[in-house]
Amino acid sequence: MSLDDTLQPHRAALMTALEEEDGERLGVLLGELRSADIGEIVEDALGEDEEGLSVALALLDGLHLERRANVLGYLPGEEQRAVAEAMEDKALLLLLEEMGSDERTDLFKVLDEDRREALLRRMAHREREELKRLASYEEGTAGAIMTSDYVAIPTGMTVSRALMRVRQTAPDAETVYQLYIVDPEGRLAGTLSLRQLMVARPGALIDDLMIKDVISASVDEAQEEVARTVARYDLLALPVVDADQRLVGIVTHDDAMDVVESEATEDIHKGMSIGALEDGVSRVPLWSLYRKRVTWLVLLVFGNLFSGAGIAYFEETIAAQVALVFFLPLLIGSGGNAGAQAATLMVRGMATGDVGVKDWGKLLGRELLVAGSLGLTMALAVAPIGVIRGGEAVAMVVAVSMICIVLFGSLLGMCLPFVLDRLGWDPATASAPLVTTVIDASGVVIYFGFATAILSGV
Amino acid sequence: MSLDDTLQPHRAALMTALEEEDGERLGVLLGELRSADIGEIVEDALGEDEEGLSVALALLDGLHLERRANVLGYLPGEEQRAVAEAMEDKALLLLLEEMGSDERTDLFKVLDEDRREALLRRMAHREREELKRLASYEEGTAGAIMTSDYVAIPTGMTVSRALMRVRQTAPDAETVYQLYIVDPEGRLAGTLSLRQLMVARPGALIDDLMIKDVISASVDEAQEEVARTVARYDLLALPVVDADQRLVGIVTHDDAMDVVESEATEDIHKGMSIGALEDGVSRVPLWSLYRKRVTWLVLLVFGNLFSGAGIAYFEETIAAQVALVFFLPLLIGSGGNAGAQAATLMVRGMATGDVGVKDWGKLLGRELLVAGSLGLTMALAVAPIGVIRGGEAVAMVVAVSMICIVLFGSLLGMCLPFVLDRLGWDPATASAPLVTTVIDASGVVIYFGFATAILSGV
CATH class of the missing domain: 1.10.357.20 (SLC41 divalent cation transporters, integral membrane domain)
Structure with missing residues (x-):
């Protein structure tokens, strides 16, 4: 990954602050940057050399917990693993707790077996089961890209109570702009946008307002299908249901956008007989790049x-x-x-x-x-x-x-x-x-x- | 464009209702479909034969104004033109008024010169100037894909008044979930999400809450840059400013997603020395397809x-x-x-x-x-x-x-x-x-x- 030119001066300033061990200045500098940009600088440092890891860790240490979790979420799998391996279980658990459920799952999946076991043992029962469930969905399906941080409203609620519920869940939910109404069995009964909720009469029942014919995806649907549905109907998020129509997660527009981009890359590579790469061309291991290219080249020699x-x-x-x-x-x-x-x-x-x-x-x-x-x-x-x-x-x-x-x-x-x-x-x-x-x-x-x-x- | 298999039975039912001139049944059937899907059926009809246009118009006639505008927005340029040419100025004006500003501009741009003049003459001054301005931005830039239907909040407003403003603009705005705060000169001063607004103290001033360091695009920035920014920072919408930092529009996530997809298609075609097609391969005129393919093929003969x-x-x-x-x-x-x-x-x-x-x-x-x-x-x-x-x-x-x-x-x-x-x-x-x-x-x-x-x- 090449560091964006606009980020070069920021990185230089950060490095100076680190060298001078000026924690206050570091905090100010980091405060001026967005999480995605800090993520890129950390990623760049990790790609550098031996010392890169300690620089990356020092940068992450300069952030408060919530931002640290955000920044970590922007790193690719390899880089996440490097950072996670250098952290103690306790610190990592705190971070995992702070992350969105989809990013938590992605990070969890790149850890090795022993580490995962160690972390699971220290988690509360509910969190553990949730994480295990999310990690169990096959890569490339709706289940693997969805998040469970959505706003669910039980049927029978009034508009004013639903609004209160939205305010309460606002800090944790991935999006509060689309609400999902679930019946007592957990089945998806309808959906309502916050926009509709805001202009509704406070005493009205959600059930009378909600759209019952919801567009949804099944949990094992291919991610490109999911992204296509989001694009086709201009959705903010697409609810994901299991075989019993129970709501299990949502796929948000930004994750769908990432899918569109990565699927396009995969298709472009396939068009030249290159297998799907697990990372960008500048980062993927050489051995893997060789393997993904050689198969068809040799087959075509015989052709x-x-x-x-x-x-x-x-x-x-x-x-x-x-x-x-x-x-x-x-x-x-x-x-x-x-x-x-x-x-x-x-x-x-x-x-x-x-x-x-x-x-x-x-x-x-x-x-x-x-x-x-x-x-x-x-x-x-x-x-x-x-x-x-x-x-x-x-x-x-x-x-x-x-x-x-x-x-x-x-x-x-x-x-x-x-x-x-x-x-x-x-x-x-x-x-x-x-x-x-x-x-x-x-x-x-x-x-x-x-x-x-x-x-x-x- | 191939009609989705799941839409076939719906189309058959619609055709039967049309043949039997059963307006009531037609209305019920259309009510069960989403605008994107009706758009696809209308598009399919227009591609068929001579009679297709009258079928398309009959389907559109069965919708109330707001939905008709939505459905029209889903049609590709050629099809929009065919429908628009078959409509009277008055009916078309009503439709244009109902459409979002970005879709209105797109439709306006496919009309021929005379028709455009005729329509502009019948518009109110403000609408006319707005439409002319939006239509003037070069294709492929932020200006050409942005909408002017955003929620602008003047600096100095309180949270409770801003919330009232959101409720008022809700029906017309493209998104109400991201608010843009503008100073008296119309310059973009900050941004605030509805989520933040909802959990804020009603008496607080917007100016104290808003994020001042806003990510924005300039109006002549390339659309792929705009899409990349939206993807990079996971934005719901990206504000677009002119040379004087005045807010002139926003690009929403769904439009950014369309750009990512069409840019990927263009890149894939370029990878095979095919020029950028103005439409899908199954619809683009044969002469255009020939031209976009022949240039490099002949050059490479000499190579x-x-x-x-x-x-x-x-x-x-x-x-x-x-x-x-x-x-x-x-x-x-x-x-x-x-x-x-x-x-x-x-x-x-x-x-x-x-x-x-x-x-x-x-x-x-x-x-x-x-x-x-x-x-x-x-x-x-x-x-x-x-x-x-x-x-x-x-x-x-x-x-x-x-x-x-x-x-x-x-x-x-x-x-x-x-x-x-x-x-x-x-x-x-x-x-x-x-x-x-x-x-x-x-x-x-x-x-x-x-x-x-x-x-x-x-």
């Missing part, structure tokens, strides 16, 4: 053997007219580029919900027209070069091959995500490298096939 | 001529040992894949702020290690095939070439985004097709260079 086989098959044609090889990278490259474009457009369209499986036919027709025009344009661009390099016959072979390869490549690139989806795979597996490799092999056959047919007659 | 030139240079080597061509697509393909991976990791890292320009040196060292290991692995994978196809000498040429091509390709792919950034270009121009094309040409030279050097001695 590329089909291109080689195609070339071996046409070796006679090539030997007879070596000049043909001149156009080989150009033709298969162009087909690969057009095909990767088509695949990418479909994969992203499917991810954002713009493209559905049943649009397939219509999109095929559109791609036929666009790719045909693209192939024609590119054939016109390459034909003169064909004439110069090998005469009219070669130019014809190259131009016709270009049209066919671009058209075939684009249609293949377009269809692959749908086929993968039908097979139950992630459509994003239709990455640029995969599509390019498949088109390379087809391009070799198309090109040398035409060459053999047309030039053998010359 | 690929360098590969051809390399091949022409080594024609003798190739003619002497045609079997070498077998490995050509495999080697340049592998280099291209590894290089595209490296470029993509950097481009995305720079977009999310994970990678900064000054991390360059550290990242180069990391890439050297990872790419070296990748090259070695891929060389080991391909060497046995070299032995089978052409004997030990060929295997050696292929293996050494693989290491060099993968290493060179990866380093080049990694550095290109930084170089482009330094030149003031968008780093995302380092797309997979561009990187692949450059590596193809280098790969040809590396491969046949080694082949000439090693095999000529055999």
